[in-house]
Amino acid sequence: MRNGRGDSTVRILFNGVLAIVLLTLFLPACFRLSGEPSIDAEFTLIREIALMGIGEFAFTVDVKGVKDAAVVEFDNGMPSITLNGGKAESRFFANAGTGEVTLLVRDSRGAELLKKTFTIEETKSTFDVAAVEDKTGIYVLIDDYLIFYSLEYLEEMTFAEKVELLIEVLTVNDSYVIIDTPPFGAWIWDFETYPANPKYDLTQETLNMFDLPKYAMSFCEDSLFNVLNGRFLYGLEVVIAGNGSVVIAPEESIYEEGTEVSLTAEPAEGWLFEMWTGDATGSDTAIVITMDDDKAITANFKLERHSVAFFVSDSEGSVEGALVSFAGEERETDAQGKAEFYEISSGSKDYTITKLGYEDLAGNVIVDSDKTVDIVLAEKTYELTILVSGDGSISRSIEKERYNYGEIIELTAIPASGWNFSGWTGDLEGFLNPTSITMDGDKTATAHFVEHQYFVEVYASPEDGGAVSGGGAYGYGDEALLTAEASECYMFSGWYEDDQLVSEDREYRFDVFNDILIEARFVASVLSKDFEFILESAFLGCKYEVRLELDTAITKVRFIYPDIDPEEQTPIPEDAFPDEEGKVEITAFWTNRDAQAVIIVCYVGDEVVSQCEAVLSKENLAEFEITFNVRDKSGSVNGANVGFNGGSLQTDPQGRAVFSEVPVGNRAYTVSKSGYENSTGSVNVDSDKSVNVSLAKKTYTLSTNTVGQGSVSRNPDKSTYTHGEIVQLTAIPSTGWDFTGWSGDLSSTANPGNITMD
Numbered sequence: 180m181r182n183g184r185g186d187s188t189v190r191i192l193f194n195g196v197l198a199i200v201l202l203t204l205f206l207p208a209c210f211r212l213s214g215e216p217s218i219d220a221e222f223t224l225i226r227e228i229a230l231m232g233i234g235e236f237a238f239t240v241d242v243k244g245v246k247d248a249a250v251v252e253f254d255n256g257m258p259s260i261t262l263n264g265g266k267a268e269s270r271f272f273a274n275a276g277t278g279e280v281t282l283l284v285r286d287s288r289g290a291e292l293l294k295k296t297f298t299i300e301e302t303k304s305t306f307d308v309a310a311v312e313d314k315t316g317i318y319v320l321i322d323d324y325l326i327f328y329s330l331e332y333l334e335e336m337t338f339a340e341k342v343e344l345l346i347e348v349l350t351v352n353d354s355y356v357i358i359d360t361p362p363f364g365a366w367i368w369d370f371e372t373y374p375a376n377p378k379y380d381l382t383q384e385t386l387n388m389f390d391l392p393k394y395a396m397s398f399c400e401d402s403l404f405n406v407l408n409g410r411f412l413y414g415l416e417v418v419i420a421g422n423g424s425v426v427i428a429p430e431e432s433i434y435e436e437g438t439e440v441s442l443t444a445e446p447a448e449g450w451l452f453e454m455w456t457g458d459a460t461g462s463d464t465a466i467v468i469t470m471d472d473d474k475a476i477t478a479n480f481k482l483e484r485h486s487v488a489f490f491v492s493d494s495e496g497s498v499e500g501a502l503v504s505f506a507g508e509e510r511e512t513d514a515q516g517k518a519e520f521y522e523i524s525s526g527s528k529d530y531t532i533t534k535l536g537y538e539d540l541a542g543n544v545i546v547d548s549d550k551t552v553d554i555v556l557a558e559k560t561y562e563l564t565i566l567v568s569g570d571g572s573i574s575r576s577i578e579k580e581r582y583n584y585g586e587i588i589e590l591t592a593i594p595a596s597g598w599n600f601s602g603w604t605g606d607l608e609g610f611l612n613p614t615s616i617t618m619d620g621d622k623t624a625t626a627h628f629v630e631h632q633y634f635v636e637v638y639a640s641p642e643d644g645g646a647v648s649g650g651g652a653y654g655y656g657d658e659a660l661l662t663a664e665a666s667e668c669y670m671f672s673g674w675y676e677d678d679q680l681v682s683e684d685r686e687y688r689f690d691v692f693n694d695i696l697i698e699a700r701f702v703a704s705v706l707s708k709d710f711e712f713i714l715e716s717a718f719l720g721c722k723y724e725v726r727l728e729l730d731t732a733i734t735k736v737r738f739i740y741p742d743i744d745p746e747e748q749t750p751i752p753e754d755a756f757p758d759e760e761g762k763v764e765i766t767a768f769w770t771n772r773d774a775q776a777v778i779i780v781c782y783v784g785d786e787v788v789s790q791c792e793a794v795l796s797k798e799n800l801a802e803f804e805i806t807f808n809v810r811d812k813s814g815s816v817n818g819a820n821v822g823f824n825g826g827s828l829q830t831d832p833q834g835r836a837v838f839s840e841v842p843v844g845n846r847a848y849t850v851s852k853s854g855y856e857n858s859t860g861s862v863n864v865d866s867d868k869s870v871n872v873s874l875a876k877k878t879y880t881l882s883t884n885t886v887g888q889g890s891v892s893r894n895p896d897k898s899t900y901t902h903g904e905i906v907q908l909t910a911i912p913s914t915g916w917d918f919t920g921w922s923g924d925l926s927s928t929a930n931p932g933n934i935t936m937d
Contacts, residue, residue: 487528504530525547879937
């Protein structure tokens with residue numbers, strides 16, 4: 180880039196900082212070494228830069244009579260200049276009022292060769308800051324941005340900083356000077372010609388002529404302002420919270436200082452404007468703000484909310500307990516039939532009303548204000564159809580075509596002469612006569628009549644012990660077949676008539692010659708079952724302790740999985756044999772890790788008589804008792820502290836500390852007691868255990884010294900002593916000396932004296 184004076188410059192960018200390297204044109208000269216060493220230098224004042232308090236000079240230098248003259252240094256902070264053949268020329272800057280400058284010549288190794296002081300023309304121009312406006316200063320166009328250096332900023336710069344600014348910024352970029360002196364006006368100069376003419380009035384046309392932007396960025400304040408009027412520029416950010424919009428007038432990307440901007444909040448349908456927050460406050464939808472800083476303003480909108488009350492009734496009045504589903508919520512009506520919903524947003528909302536015995540009802544509410552919705556439910560009605568098979572009739576306690584939900588009607592089967600009632604089918608089952616039917620839907624009931632038949636009534640005892648079939652009406656001499664199926668964990672024990680055993684087979688056949696009552700007796704096969712989880716192994720599966728109490732008739736049990744073929748996999752052990760009291764105890768019962776239940780198959784001999792499911796749970800962890808026995812060389816240690824399983828106990832006089840209900844797992848312990856070394860370890864808890872811990876007493880050394888002439892004897896005399904051991908020390912003075920006392924860990928005048936090793 181050429182700067183208009185014939186100098187060549189190169190711009191280099193390091194980490195975003197514009198750095199300028201000034202390439203100095205050197206005067207051609209042939210290197211000679213002749214005559215006396217000398218420095219000839221010339222400083223010619225070019226101009227005074229009053230805004231910076233600096234004078235600019237044309238500088239030439241000629242160094243003679245020395246070898247390897249490399250650089251010239253200045254004592255006023257100017258950068259050094261490289262010599263070529265002892266000569267160089269460059270620009271030179273000096274503070275206003277500087278009258279002389281000293282030059283120092285060094286060789287290429289930095290050694291001083293020559294030194295001389297020169298007188299320069301002293302500049303005295305100053306600039307009256309008070310007479311100008313804030314926008315007076317230097318403006319630099321860098322990458323299409325106009326950067327402003329104010330007079331205040333320039334005054335605070337050091338001379339070295341000013342020189343750096345001149346060399347690396349102002350002389351390599353398009354730079355300008357603006358001076359604003361009210362009421363006379365504002366003018367602009369090209370920095371290279373300032374303060375000489377031409378100068379121009381500061382107008383938009385002048386900025387256009389120089390191809391300069393209207394706005395500048397203040398270097399020290401990092402803020403934009405209008406070059407023509409000095410007003411700062413601010414940004415406006417409007418944020419919407421909720422659903423709505425804001426009309427901004429005027430709507431600009433940036434605003435000049437003092438601009439009034441109107442903001443009008445417009446909520447979306449179903450929303451309300453709530454308030455302004457941030458750099459504006461209040462709840463008025465329209466506000467006017469003055470731009471005196473960057474502003475961030477939030478327009479807050481909220482949903483319109485209303486209450487909706489449902490009143491539910493039927494033909495007789497209010498309906499309590501009706502379920503109202505509305506706006507994603509459910510509420511039951513109170514005794515007045517009311518269910519109220521709050522904070523409901525505007526819009527069309529569906530509802531449904533349900534209650535047992537009533538027809539469901541659905542509808543829609545347009546929520547645009549607080550609403551009351553009256554609902555009348557219609558009771559459900561049902562039809563009862565009665566049929567007759569054979570010869571007979573049916574009477575009902577309430578005679579009508581349709582019945583309300585929940586109504587109970589008593590039905591009585593009336594056989595014709597020579598006929599017997601044999602049972603109900605359809606929505607009624609059984610042989611009870613009369614019987615009742617509850618109307619919770621359309622129902623059909625058929626009464627069956629048979630001619631000259633006898634009734635076989637059969638029942639299970641206990642009722643939940645099993646199921647029986649085969650009872651009913653039979654003709655004279657017909658064969659009846661009764662079947663018994665035991666419930667889970669029960670087994671069949673026999674058929675009884677008049678409390679007398681008539682058969683032990685599950686299927687009982689006999690001929691019917693009269694009415695008969697048969698009892699099928701069942702007994703519990705598994706009286707109790709306990710599967711206690713012990714541990715889980717990645718390889719072996721889950722281990723349980725099993726305790727069963729069975730009926731003494733059971734001779735064997737087998738364990739199988741409910742969902743795995745026993746031919747493929749069973750628990751281990753697969754079977755067990757109860758003792759004479761019917762008890763089974765298995766200390767190690769293994770299942771696969773995923774098993775959640777096992778089936779206990781009970782046998783009498785080779786016959787399967789019952790099956791009973793046992794649910795497996797890993798939550799019931801086994802717990803054991805762990806006893807610590809603490810001793811030292813002398814025997815049991817009383818009062819030792821045992822920390823284990825999250826608790827702490829002290830040993831009793833026998834050195835025992837017992838921890839009960841310890842869950843399975845590897846658990847650490849620490850045993851400690853004053854005067855003993857701590858003992859640590861771990862216990863694998865998988866059964867009741869005793870842990871023997873041996874504590875070692877701490878040992879100490881005893882050092883004795885004498886002041887004066889004499890000696891000390893100790894009893895006992897050992898290299899180390901155990902905690903709590905008492906040592907007797909005797910001071911033995913030499914002839915002509917007296918013992919005066921002990922010091923250190925024994926402070927006394929007694930002789931002998933005792934010291935406790937702790």
